Amino acid sequence: MNQKIIICVLILVIILSVVTIFISFNSSSDNLNSSDYSIKDDSNSGTVNLIVEGNSENSDETN
């Protein structure tokens, strides 16, 4: 009878140990939530405008 009780206690200790190990490793992976990030490229443009009238010297030559 005593032997059965000892066996039951030992099995219970083993089960509790396994559960403890499982919970312990799971909780360590929960601490990685803040590492999410997103990186992307971006581009934007500016415009240069001017109007060149017929230059006077060109006009002179044509005249």
Added chain:
Amino acid sequence: MKLIKVLLIVAVIFVVVAIASVVYNSSNFTGFATTSTGEANLTVESATQIDFTTAFIDWESGRVTSGDTEAILDTSAGNISNGNWTPVTEGFVLENQGNLNLTIELAAGKTNLTFMGGTDGSYQWNVSNNETDSCSHADLGDFEEVNSSKIVCDQFSSITASNEIRIDLKLIIPEDSSTGALTDLITATATAA
């Protein structure tokens, strides 16, 4: 009796491993005082975002003064030499509106020949800080011929007081340049530094 010995050994091994894993995962405890912890979660997104807050340079209409061989249009000096175009006193202003330091690559759509043609013309840009310490780069503050692809800023700051660079343009328009409406596009591309 033999079964008990085996179970005892297995139990001891599991207990030791369990204790080790608990100690390993709570390595930052400082004593035996009882503590209770709460957990706050958030995600800070990183954004790469740039914007030309001054996006147009328009000298309007003009021509090289009669008797001169070229005209100079310069946004950094804010004046026109040997021509009657409308002076432009501000270059492009590019702002880092994200929260990352960026590398900026500039690209002009045209060269001086394809932009205005003629002989001995020049089409130059000059990148400088519009806000102090916005950017560091070897060529900062110098005019150079535009390029189809050039990194002009290695670390473009995202700090609000230091997140603006200015891109000035200088055109040397020869007397035999193309005439009519001339236009080009300057594109800035940002990547996380």
